[in-house]
Amino acid sequence: MTARTVLVTGGTGGIGTAICKRLADAGHRVATNYRNEAKALAWQSAMKAQGYDFTIAKGDVTSPEEAADMVRQIEQALGPVDILVNNAGITRDGTFHRMSADQWNDVINTNLNSCFNVTRPVIEGMRERKWGRIIQISSINGLKGQYGQANYAAAKAGMHGFTISLARENARLGVTVNTVSPGYVATDMVMAVPEEVRAKIVADIPTGRLGKPEEIAYAVAFLASEEAAWITGSNLDINGGHHMGW
Numbered sequence: 001m002t003a004r005t006v007l008v009t010g011g012t013g014g015i016g017t018a019i020c021k022r023l024a025d026a027g028h029r030v031a032t033n034y035r036n037e038a039k040a041l042a043w044q045s046a047m048k049a050q051g052y053d054f055t056i057a058k059g060d061v062t063s064p065e066e067a068a069d070m071v072r073q074i075e076q077a078l079g080p081v082d083i084l085v086n087n088a089g090i091t092r093d094g095t096f097h098r099m100s101a102d103q104w105n106d107v108i109n110t111n112l113n114s115c116f117n118v119t120r121p122v123i124e125g126m127r128e129r130k131w132g133r134i135i136q137i138s139s140i141n142g143l144k145g146q147y148g149q150a151n152y153a154a155a156k157a158g159m160h161g162f163t164i165s166l167a168r169e170n171a172r173l174g175v176t177v178n179t180v181s182p183g184y185v186a187t188d189m190v191m192a193v194p195e196e197v198r199a200k201i202v203a204d205i206p207t208g209r210l211g212k213p214e215e216i217a218y219a220v221a222f223l224a225s226e227e228a229a230w231i232t233g234s235n236l237d238i239n240g241g242h243h244m245g246w
Contacts, residue, residue: 014187183239
């Protein structure tokens with residue numbers, strides 16, 4: 001296996017942390033971004049205590065300028081980014097007839113526009129080197145919709161539209177682009193939901209449980225591997241059978 005430089009946006013969250021660990025376990029050099037320095041340094045210290053030496057770089061993915069500067073910092077420290085995981089995301093829930101423009105724009109900027117902002121500074125290098133892996137972390141709700149999440153569902157669905165177009169443009173240059181769409185995963189955010197609400201969610205999942213962040217990370221590592229070179233423009237649903245399609 002060739003050790004490569006990896007950038008995982010939003011890597012300090014539950015799923016993001018699991019992805020960072022899995023790709024580091026595969027032998028890669030892993031970096032992530034932050035906006036809150038104190039929180040990021042605490043996370044980095046906790047990871048070091050577990051044996052992981054992750055690079056962190058300041059960068060707001062909603063800003064094209066900050067995203068480009070973040071990529072420059074990471075590439076100066078670790079080398080050219082060959083694997084990009086667009087994982088950063090937020091929710092600002094509310095029924096659409098009461099949704100503010102700020103709720104809409106915050107989610108679109110963080111979840112969807114960030115894909116442009118972070119991918120644009122790395123794509124030309126991948127094309128020149130004729131190797132790259134770009135993976136979007138979308139959501140089950142981008143596929144089936146969700147009450148109170150018109151903004152989130154629109155952004156997450158848009159991420160796969162971005163995937164399939166970018167995959168077509170770069171397939172002949174050794175750059176694959178894919179999407180992973182998790183269902184409900186036992187992250188801190190989901191576990192903070194009232195227990196009775198979580199019970200209703202789990203009751204609708206055929207496997208009878210929430211997903212684990214490590215299960216999402218496994219899929220990302222698979223798509224980032226050398227052996228996945230013939231998989232591009234695909235979406236991998238990981239939701240315990242909660243939403244099925246073909």
